[in-house]
Amino acid sequence: MRFITIGELLMRLSPPNYEKIRTTNSFIVNFGGAEANVAVSLANLGVDCSVFTVVPNNDIGKSAMRYLKANDVHTSPIIFAGERMGTYYLEEGISVRASQVIYDRKYSAFAEYDYTDLDLTGILKDYDWLHLSGITPALSNNCKILMEKALVVAKRLGMTVSFDCNFRSKLWGFEEARDILSRYMPYVDVLIGIEPLHLVDENGHDIKDGMSMQPSYEDQDRVFQELDKRYHFKAIARHVRYVHSSNSNSLKAYLFFGGKTYESQLMTFNILDRVGGGDAFSSGLIYALMEGMPPEETVNFAVASSVMKHAIRGDTNITDKESIMRLMNNNSFEIQR
Amino acid sequence: MRFITIGELLMRLSPPNYEKIRTTNSFIVNFGGAEANVAVSLANLGVDCSVFTVVPNNDIGKSAMRYLKANDVHTSPIIFAGERMGTYYLEEGISVRASQVIYDRKYSAFAEYDYTDLDLTGILKDYDWLHLSGITPALSNNCKILMEKALVVAKRLGMTVSFDCNFRSKLWGFEEARDILSRYMPYVDVLIGIEPLHLVDENGHDIKDGMSMQPSYEDQDRVFQELDKRYHFKAIARHVRYVHSSNSNSLKAYLFFGGKTYESQLMTFNILDRVGGGDAFSSGLIYALMEGMPPEETVNFAVASSVMKHAIRGDTNITDKESIMRLMNNNSFEIQR
Amino acid sequence: MRFITIGELLMRLSPPNYEKIRTTNSFIVNFGGAEANVAVSLANLGVDCSVFTVVPNNDIGKSAMRYLKANDVHTSPIIFAGERMGTYYLEEGISVRASQVIYDRKYSAFAEYDYTDLDLTGILKDYDWLHLSGITPALSNNCKILMEKALVVAKRLGMTVSFDCNFRSKLWGFEEARDILSRYMPYVDVLIGIEPLHLVDENGHDIKDGMSMQPSYEDQDRVFQELDKRYHFKAIARHVRYVHSSNSNSLKAYLFFGGKTYESQLMTFNILDRVGGGDAFSSGLIYALMEGMPPEETVNFAVASSVMKHAIRGDTNITDKESIMRLMNNNSFEIQR
Amino acid sequence: MRFITIGELLMRLSPPNYEKIRTTNSFIVNFGGAEANVAVSLANLGVDCSVFTVVPNNDIGKSAMRYLKANDVHTSPIIFAGERMGTYYLEEGISVRASQVIYDRKYSAFAEYDYTDLDLTGILKDYDWLHLSGITPALSNNCKILMEKALVVAKRLGMTVSFDCNFRSKLWGFEEARDILSRYMPYVDVLIGIEPLHLVDENGHDIKDGMSMQPSYEDQDRVFQELDKRYHFKAIARHVRYVHSSNSNSLKAYLFFGGKTYESQLMTFNILDRVGGGDAFSSGLIYALMEGMPPEETVNFAVASSVMKHAIRGDTNITDKESIMRLMNNNSFEIQR
């Protein structure tokens, strides 16, 4: 299985030691971006992974390349062009103080690139799995064009397409997002997250309306069934997060697979680094699906993958399958020596 | 509303990463002092704030000035004189290990300065609110003189006077503190904390005797009523702290206002930086009173202000009103992006 | 009481800020080793302590000497020889991620030294108490010889011998460990930990079989009684650990003393540094026994000593008796100023 | 004398310890920008200084405000608008490796702001001295409009206008720069740097052609005279830099004043921080002119100010007049205690 993803690479700058952005004297550098995070986490699990993106041909771009390569992610499809790398500032919250993100990603090399003449078939043809997210079309019109080309080409090539809705309210409006993302659904095999998507019944009511952010099994199953009725996904998955404080959360997940909804165990944990938790759910899910794990195991592996990520610095799950399996199956947490 | 406070500015030196003072190789620098903390926190909420103090005319003093100015606190009344800045070493505790303070504030510029000829009227005349604390008279006889002048002048100028009892057992004895602080009460409009004050009934028993550190509403109300009977405060407030461990506490508060005692919600939280928690209660209280919030909101805002401070490095509440309001009203703690 | 211990000194290299070994750019240096940890902790409690070990005569060895001396541990018996200091890499876990140890201690100066002609009587004769652990015989044949000499000499000199079983599965097999450690028991006065020891009944069944890692008082008492029947120890002690997560544990302990088993309170706490927790139990126990505390106090002091260690960076309990006593007797955890 | 400057504020991000951008894990934060640097340095010399700029209304903008305020620079004219702060990455060179700058300042709040309706007269009317630089018109058309308005308004208000040519080849072409900057000259009183300006003789040859970057007194005098003939400046100044290595330079300067050219001493020095060296020359020059120092002293003070800056971290000369005077007059460099 050869995996490729398309998306914007971001440089993350965060003050050390829970300092605030407005008073810090230094920033720690990490690289991320929802799609690249999935690739890096999968590569650490041993999957052959590539990223397609556009980065500026300067030392910031080179630094990002070093990060991908160090994690065994292939960078050969990447285009060096444009002027700036998308950047975001992360103020890591703790206790009653929530984490904050300041985006400085506008006008990025990836958003500004003109993809009209891009030979996407040439890029995608040797891969089996394409991962996309709802962030890309929110970036620019160029990126909307890229998304549509990618979906069409992937379909034509017979690739498995996973799609993480990943709504970002700072990037675009809910209505626009819903209209556009819903149009992508016919091309999607594995759907991750269910907002913002149209799901209206015959009366024009959105079936998801009024559903809690932490829905019951019954509610979730009903919505999954309706979604599946329309689009016939290979799988639908979403995680459910309970936020006790900035550094203590719980997670569980629902997976629709083979006509049935599965619910994972609920895990409660402390947080070292919140960012990339959702992407690690995606990478865990994709890995489990690639490996053909049974659905009960798949949904639990995906949650454990996400939970593990919260204990690792940076945006990605730099760990291995064995560690996630141990966590999933009653980890002892005791020092190993 | 123009706010001024009088008090000693302190340099705080604390080992990084929960190291111990006796083994550390470096100290992180912060500036504080109970009164300045209130000013800095208020200035971050948008109040026009000034500090009167005395600092040595050297680079340590200049560093303190930079800190105040960066936080929008006016430093024009400050006198540059004397030889040393009061200093304290803070060993931040964690888990079962309590935080420790080593004071090195004796002979400070502020404590040694001769205030007899100081034109306090000239300094205070353009301000509406004066904040003082029970630490200042504990520092030296010069400071006792300063306190008495300040109270008399403020009264004469019609300022609102807030006073935080702030008993520090390492600086003076309980008996002496009680005698002196009680003498200040007729000049005080807003009383914060109720120890150590005389409050004897007709039989010579202290009405506060036997009251728990975490009193019931009834006990607290009874004591507030008695205090108010004697001094007719505009408001009396105190917070109640439950210490589960060095890095986990709960806080609530009582406020006496308009003849009635109000009790806030109880908030439980992790601690990033314990110091200045009480001062952030004061700044939250003063801000709410300045803004004319209703008493229920005032007492909750003051507690939320204090709780937020525990999630911010340094002695002061470098945050804004919106963040405190969000915390007060059911904050989600989830990353904001 | 003059205390000496024999064992390998280790340099510990651990990434800062919960980084992973595979991605870190720096290591924090600490020194440890189960036996030296006990000496350093006891020295901080005021006991006259020495260490016998072998370290290379280079700057790494000198750095280790500086550490011991700074903690008031006498280094005069130490031999400078050989080529390398035993080293271990510690990846500190947090939340759902367990701490990991990579040993790089093979071929160390201590393991390789030829002890056949060592005048152990000359080294031990001025001491009252000898502490050993089950790690030493696991290191090399040379070290097995050293252990046997030490036990025989200590017995001859009438020293009190404490022994911490300290089974390390990465160093040797359970069977071999059990055979060898069991042979040491006749020389031991104070036994710490009960695995891996032979304890078979007349039917050849191991009496410890099936006993939980967190045994009931009854189970533990039964096993202690059987052990005591065979070896007539002055004391047997073990702590019981409940691992809630990498940074939250509970501890309690059992002590067999004067024919009876005592159980300590159970303490739950956050963890700043996990390593050396067991050694701080040993040092607390030995200190309490040296001081002649009653057994109820002894077992609680030993547990409190261990719990306190988890709140201190490094392998050792750099604290004092007063702090441990306060923790044992209802510590307030509130900042002390 | 009240000083104001108009220009873009930049956040500078530089790897610590001479690491390279492509391999670093963190960036040190400083704030700069040629014009603000002059204001900050002047404020540290005691001049009443303000900055007009546009910064985004987020925590990056607030951080910049804290920096200006800490240095006693008034921020009241500053507009909070737009999306991003201009940023640059500085790789500090050493030895044979030159320092490198990667600009990420495009689309900044300052460059994008629409200045057409800005009431510049209202902003400038209370100031005596306006400082501008050739960087601003290179940023955007909006900024070109701002520049022209500023020059016209300042002239009308009778302000002294200093102008630092500050050609940046990464921002615009030499030809365009020369055409535009030359048009500003009639409004300029104090010219700093002489490139890129038109200075053609009657034959259409540029009089500066062929002049060395390190011209002789005679060459420099001739060019200054020609410039003065055309524009009748109050003063013209430029510094001359000799680059021995990335961390060792020499500086001297020429000043044209009252019809005559003055040459400073040549100072050779090690470099701690190269950036802002030219701006500290400007601030030293402006300060000396404000103070009415004689021209020989003015040119030497300006050079000493620049040299001192190279020994101070960050973009600005956080020092005082006394220190610069001591350096100018035969500093001893020996520790002062």
Added chain:
Amino acid sequence: MRFITIGELLMRLSPPNYEKIRTTNSFIVNFGGAEANVAVSLANLGVDCSVFTVVPNNDIGKSAMRYLKANDVHTSPIIFAGERMGTYYLEEGISVRASQVIYDRKYSAFAEYDYTDLDLTGILKDYDWLHLSGITPALSNNCKILMEKALVVAKRLGMTVSFDCNFRSKLWGFEEARDILSRYMPYVDVLIGIEPLHLVDENGHDIKDGMSMQPSYEDQDRVFQELDKRYHFKAIARHVRYVHSSNSNSLKAYLFFGGKTYESQLMTFNILDRVGGGDAFSSGLIYALMEGMPPEETVNFAVASSVMKHAIRGDTNITDKESIMRLMNNNSFEIQR
């Protein structure tokens, strides 16, 4: 041109900020090893590079892999086996204090591996250039076997073989080194460094005897001619170092090529990081030879490559061809912006 090298990878641990090993509290991690340094530097110049070595299959080994991959060095031939990574401690000297190395590389995975059944032909067959050094045979008998196999196989495959004598007195004796290295010469095409090699005349005198460490052109030419007479190298090169202090050196080089000796310019420079200077000479030389630069340029490029390395942290020349060319051709060292 595909390049491969065989050699031991080392983890380098060095105290920050010129601290001493015996007093430091942390070590900075770098990876190196003479042969891998050449590969990493060449890969940064754009050459397709691989390393063959043996590293332990643990997180230290993985960290080393991340370093190689980040630098675009292929790791596919690498074997994961054995117990420990060779390590060295570097105390960086400054001024009058020389840098010190403590080796802890004995018993490393690379030295202990049994190479008798290794299919070196399979490993080397797709490469054009093999680089070896005199460090490998000094490590163990296993490594001597590996070296001989490698030379024989490379010859058979028609590869170009470069060999850096790299005598390390802490690893083996001069006599043994000379005997063994001399035996390798018939297999070597590009010889780097000329000690310790046999070069006796007909009278049994070593022709190199009495030659200065900084020989004249004539002396060097004579020795090169004699070496070439015996072995018919494609090229012989050596650099000459003048050590003014720990942080100031000069370098030049001699190259014998096409029957003639060429001498480079002499460059004097400050030092940021001394280690790997010789390896960067090798990588510069190999690159220039691969590119077919004329010999005058080759020798100057090799020296400039080495000089540049001294201005870059870590063991390797993380730079590009353009930067080295600029340094070679009269670099300005002025900040580039």
Added chain:
Amino acid sequence: MRFITIGELLMRLSPPNYEKIRTTNSFIVNFGGAEANVAVSLANLGVDCSVFTVVPNNDIGKSAMRYLKANDVHTSPIIFAGERMGTYYLEEGISVRASQVIYDRKYSAFAEYDYTDLDLTGILKDYDWLHLSGITPALSNNCKILMEKALVVAKRLGMTVSFDCNFRSKLWGFEEARDILSRYMPYVDVLIGIEPLHLVDENGHDIKDGMSMQPSYEDQDRVFQELDKRYHFKAIARHVRYVHSSNSNSLKAYLFFGGKTYESQLMTFNILDRVGGGDAFSSGLIYALMEGMPPEETVNFAVASSVMKHAIRGDTNITDKESIMRLMNNNSFEIQR
């Protein structure tokens, strides 16, 4: 030879990375004090050393004790009393910026202690050599009493007394210093530094008047002879410093011994840490005299000891005899591996 010194121990707080005190966010901790520096440096050379001082009985005092013990200096004579440790802030200069010291040592435990009943004979009786400096009497009247007692007792016990004049203009006036220090001379055997001492000829002129800070051999010899005529010292020594910049100095020294003046070589060097350079001259001198080196070697060893210190972080010469000897005898400065 058993060595003891009496003097104030100081905590030194210095910003990292050449930051300024007024802008730093942290301080590096070192311990020093002219006399303790001599003890620590001598202990590192292998001399049995003790310090007598007074430190507060808190964690700052304990930290100082850990420092002394780690360096093998005996602390048994030290008294724990008083309130504060003398402190100083060091801003490390570089290039044209001189290092600055801010003293905060007033009211220190050492200065405030009442020495009238101190049993100095009991403290000094087991030592052979007493080292004192001119800083102690400048601290307080208590310290003046201590000095006089120490000199008298040492004389009575037949100890060798070395005395470093060490004039500090921030602590007392030149006149007072000269009067008091001159009174000590009859008790001194080894005089280090010759200012401020009375040395008037029969006409009342000070023979030292007009002597350069960098005197010729003839001038120095003349003054030494005159001094010796009056006091019959065992040895007189002084070093001469040439300050090229904050980070580049030269040193040489003069030694009067056996009636003759010896002049050392002149050494030029870069500076890593300037503080303690003079004390390392003293420790080198004392060591050489203890070892009975010939005077030519003594004066060169003392200078080399001082020069080496400038390349070592902290106030003391943490090095060994071999390193100083190598530096003295034509050190190569090349990396040792």
